[in-house]
Amino acid sequence: MANYYEILGVEVSASTEEIKRAYRKKARRLHPDVAGPDKAEEFKSVTAAYEVLSNPEKRRRYDMGGESALGGGADSFGEAFQDIFNTFFGGATAARGPVPRGRRGQDARAGIKIELEDAVFGTVKQLTVETAVLCTTCNGTCMREGAEPQTCQVCHGEGTVKRVTQSLFGRVQTTSSCGACHGHGTVIADPCPDCAGEGRVRAQQTIDIDIPAGVETGTRIQLVGQSEVGPAGGPPGDLFVDVYVKDHPVFTRRGDDLVFDIEIPMTAAALGTTMTVDTFDGPAEITIEPGTSSGHHITMPGRGVGKLHQSTRGNLIINVNVLTPTKLSGRQRELVAELAKLRGEESPQPTVVSQSSSMFSRFKDRFR
DSSP states (O other): OOOHHHHHTOOTTOOHHHHHHHHHHHHHHHOHHHHOGGGHHHHHHHHHHHHHHTSHHHHHHHHHHGGGGGTTTTTOOOHHHHHHHHHHHTSGGGOOSOOOSOOOOOOEEEEEEEOHHHHHHOEEEEEEEEEEEEOTTTTTSOBOTTOOOEEOTTTTTSSEEEEEEEETTEEEEEEEEOTTTTTSSEEOSSBOTTTTTSSEEEEEEEEEEEEOTTOOTTOEEEETTOSOOBGGGBOOOOEEEEEEEOOOSSOEEETTEEEEEEEEEHHHHHHOEEEEEEETTEEEEEEEOTTOOTTEEEEETTOSOBOTTSSOBOOEEEEEEEEOOSOOOHHHHHHHHHHHHHTTOSSOOOOOOOHHHHHHHHHHHHHO
């Protein structure tokens, strides 16, 4: 909390004349014409302190309860100082008129769900949103057909009004936006009945969204000029669309790669074979090498997800799991037993893998 006595550099027991002299001394040094805009906040604080301590009633309340006892008076240093501050630092004097009625519309956000296949190849989706569109009755003029805007009788078409106040530094003139016409210089006396003088109406609009390959959940697409039309037919804002990619029952996405699992019979793994699998690009033939075991990976380059803003794609990775039969018929058991005899595996013993070898294998798998 600011200490007004310290700001002015006076004692708590200072007289009104001492407070005035201290203020004049500091104000001359911090005046915008002397110190420039860098000292604006300090000048503002000094004037705030003087406005309170030079007023007996405000000073009494301040001495009893500080700034909170002023009931907001500490923040409004008096219209005189506000006019001075605005004059030198571009407050109300920054107003220039008349200003156009048309303003840019606000930006908006929306969400859309797509399939994984859409993210692989890219697609075009339609999104229906409720937004503000140009009023076709008045075409954004805000007026009834045949009507004309009328010159504001307060600012006489200037869009601004001037005010002269008496301050500690003499008469100060400030310029601010006209409250009657809101700075436009004209008023709409006969507004459009369909848009009530807004120049726009609420309506549903369907938008085509070009979704590039490679998008993922969380990707945000900016559609320039696809949001609501501004007041009085002002330019539209931008629409930001957040993409959500649905989970797929078969394929899992890992970056730009697609991964899925297949199961093959033990005999196919032992003998080797060719198989056909379904991909997003259609059926594809894969080769199972003889002796394939569970955990083997088959990589198909260029069949994964399209890379965002690139012409290449990731890979399709197939994880192979070998199925061991749990139920055998009599004849099947005989054949498997015969195979075990031929391979000398009738009474097999487990092969113990050393810990170092196992760790090394796991390290290699993780590295891959």
